[in-house]
Amino acid sequence: MDQRTTLTQHIKAPADSVWAVVSDIPGSAATLSGVESIQLLTEGPYAVGTRWKETRAMLGRSETVEMWVSQCEAPSNGRGGSTTVKARQGGADYTSRFTLAGRDGGTDLTLTFGASLTAPTRFSRIMLTVFGPLGLRVTRKALAKDLAEIAAKAESL
Structure with missing residues (x-):
């Protein structure tokens, strides 16, 4: 059982920024x-294998998740780049893929987020069916805010 969503933010900044x-x-x-x-x-620069723990506020609670870079291709020679970040928590695998593509003198940043249950039980399948759409709406809202904040930062560089 997978949940997936994709959002794109146009950023008035070059892909390198x-x-x-x-x-x-x-x-x-x-x-x-x-x-x-x-x-x-x-330690070291952002690359495949980079790992960190991120504490994020969601629905009034703080959750800490270990994350890692599983794919990384920096932009070069005017071409866009992409990176994939993974996390695993509470019986679910999470994947966030950022893709950069030049457009109209700026960059389209597309974020595809997916979650899949690793060992779904009958109860977890029922809960996903009942609460999955709400969770996806909350996630989309948080991801859209992240993209807008990334845009603001990149446009200020």
Whole structure:
């Protein structure tokens, strides 16, 4: 059982500036109002294998999730880039894929977010059927806010 949503934000900044914001894990708590704190678990530049713990406020609660970069292609030579971040928590796998594409002198940043249950029980399937649409609406709202905040930061660089 998968839940998936895709949103796109046009940003009036070049792909390199957008990438600088998307890949700035230590600075994401200052950029994204929903992120309370970041704890880096690996050293070095943003790349496949970069790991961190992110504490995020959602529905009035704070949740800490370990996240890692599973795919990374920085923009180069005027071409867009992409990165995939994964997380696993509470019997679910989460995937966030950011894709950058140049358009109209700026960059379209597309975020595809997906969640899938790793070992669904009958109860979890019922709960997903009943509450999944609400959870997806809440998630879309939070992701749209993240994209707008990434845009604001990238446009200020």
